[in-house]
Amino acid sequence: MNKLIFTFLLAGSLMRSQTHRFIYDVVYKKDSASTVRTRENYHLDIENDHVTYYTRDFFIADSLMSNNLKFPVDTKLNTSSIIYHKKGDDQYEEFDILEGSTVLKLQSAELQNWKLTKESRKVKDLTLQKATTTYGGRNWTAWFTREIPFQEGPYKFHGLPGLIVELYDDKDNYRFELVKSVKRSDIPKNQFIEMSRQMSVPVDWEKYNKTKLTFYESPINYLKNASNRDQFYLNDGTAVNASNSREINDRLKANIKKYNNPIDLEKAVVYP
Missing domain, CATH: 2.50.20 (outer membrane lipoprotein receptor (LolB), chain A)
Known part of the structure; x- marks a missing residue:
């Protein structure tokens, strides 16, 4: 303190x-x-x-x-x-x-x-x-x-x-x-937050859980579709292309499953 x-x-x-x-x-x-x-x-x-x-x-x-x-x-x-x-x-x-x-x-x-x-x-x-x-x-x-x-x-x-x-x-x-x-009294609106809220898709818990599991199976596809390019970059600067996409996908899946300790344990997604 x-x-x-x-x-x-x-x-x-x-x-x-x-x-x-x-x-x-x-x-x-x-x-x-x-x-x-x-x-x-x-x-x-x-x-x-x-x-x-x-x-x-x-x-x-x-x-x-x-x-x-x-x-x-x-x-x-x-x-x-x-x-x-x-x-x-x-x-x-x-x-x-x-x-x-x-x-x-x-x-x-x-x-x-x-x-x-x-x-x-x-x-x-x-x-x-x-x-x-x-x-x-x-x-x-x-x-x-x-x-x-x-x-x-x-x-x-x-x-x-x-x-x-x-x-x-x-x-x-x-x-x-x-x-x-x-x-x-003059804090401006956060563009990143406002944009995220406007882009959001309302889901119930069942749909949320299903979407998270679908994302887990192939996070690379989500990234590729968002970038609309054959080669794109992860947040840490790693270049992803056809030659390493499977390896990167497996790595992302492993991290999602490993780092799964939410504040609310009762709403934790159970990954296979």
């Missing part, structure tokens, strides 16, 4: 601004059987009537697009999904961006049954209170503050009487820590 930086704390100041951006440091295991952890930053943007949660790489992608800059060949952006919901609403929209141009829109009702405890602690100038819940097949502990009066948190976690500052599961697969907040 020594990285926690706030540019505002007063409730009155919070409520006057149009957009509040909270940045979380997220450390997680892509592979639950591994000790290797990945660290990324995620944005939680709270606007007048809605909330959007996404990886910071969307912000980077939008900056490149806005300034007409090319994506560096060695760029490894994580732009896999966007979480969106209206403030005070338990209905969530998740936009899952597959390789290429396929965006699946999955709607779901999300509600955590929080148990508030009397345990509290002081971090910087904030008083945090502890709460626990079971969600998505994992047991979670949250530390929230009533001093920031938003009933929101990272991913689809919400419903506490204050913003979630820390969140982690008891198996240490996921850990979220609020590290920065920004209050602005």
Whole structure:
């Protein structure tokens, strides 16, 4: 928590601004059987009537697009999904961006049954209170503050009487820590996010699961169709053509199956 930086704390100041951006440091295991952890930053943007949660790489992608800059060949952006919901609403929209141009829109009702405890602690100038819940097949502990009066948190976690500052599961697969907040009234729309939402195809869980399994069988076909070229490039700069497409396809399949440790285990796709 020594990285926690706030540019505002007063409730009155919070409520006057149009957009509040909270940045979380997220450390997680892509592979639950591994000790290797990945660290990324995620944005939680709270606007007048809605909330959007996404990886910071969307912000980077939008900056490149806005300034007409090319994506560096060695760029490894994580732009896999966007979480969106209206403030005070338990209905969530998740936009899952597959390789290429396929965006699946999955709607779901999300509600955590929080148990508030009397345990509290002081971090910087904030008083945090502890709460626990079971969600998505994992047991979670949250530390929230009533001093920031938003009933929101990272991913689809919400419903506490204050913003979630820390969140982690008891198996240490996921850990979220609020590290920065920004209050602005002039944050422009993220073109990358808006484009992804407009391109999305609404699906139910059955269709979502089927599409993910179809994608798993041949991710190379999705990429090839999206690029409309005989040779195209992966996000890490690898050139894919007829001579290596089968090898690359097998490698992508192996990674999809290996790195299958979602926050919500109850909605994990079971790959053959």
